[in-house]
Amino acid sequence: MKNTKKLYYLIGILVLVLLVWMVNDTFTQPGVDDLEMEFQEVAVYRNENNTGPIKRIYAVVVSDTLWHEMEQYGKLMPHTKYGNTQVYFFEDIANAPEKINAQSPYFDASLNPFCIGKYEKKAMGEEHFSKYPFR
Structure with a gap:
């Protein structure tokens, strides 16, 4: 149970980092x-x-x-x-x-x-x- 909770937190942090990276990349395109x-x-x-x-x-x-x-x-x-x-x-x-x-x-x-x-x-x-x- 405890390992599963850590895995969910790790996946959540990974998804959050990827989301921040994609949003940043979207708004910093050259123009x-x-x-x-x-x-x-x-x-x-x-x-x-x-x-x-x-x-x-x-x-x-x-x-x-x-x-x-x-x-x-x-x-x-x-x-x-x-x-x-x-x-x-x-x-x-x-x-x-x-x-x-x-x-x-x-x-x-x-x-x-x-x-x-x-x-x-x-x-x-x-x-x-x-x-x-x-x-």
């Missing part, structure tokens, strides 16, 4: 706020299709050209299985698109020289980041 650069979304497109592939396209103004940070930002953006997520990075809000179209080209081609980076996550999870994608 956009943890990145060094400042990011400002200026235009977003998401198709209305909720049953098939979801297409997300973002135009983002960045405060610097830290390539690794831009790639990390892209990885943190929402992505749906079999969907496509694209993030276009610009240095200046005056030279960034105000609206994104559903079909390619997604924004005015006159803004292509001002695009400093592009992150894309394709349908099967393939990721690609390119510097100056329109040069």
Whole structure:
């Protein structure tokens, strides 16, 4: 009887430790706020299709050209299985698109020289980041 009581206490403590660990891990996930650069979304497109592939396209103004940070930002953006997520990075809000179209080209081609980076996550999870994608 006494050993059974100790076993229950041990299991209870183990469950409590695991619960605290999972809750802590849930609330300390990395996010956009943890990145060094400042990011400002200026235009977003998401198709209305909720049953098939979801297409997300973002135009983002960045405060610097830290390539690794831009790639990390892209990885943190929402992505749906079999969907496509694209993030276009610009240095200046005056030279960034105000609206994104559903079909390619997604924004005015006159803004292509001002695009400093592009992150894309394709349908099967393939990721690609390119510097100056329109040069």
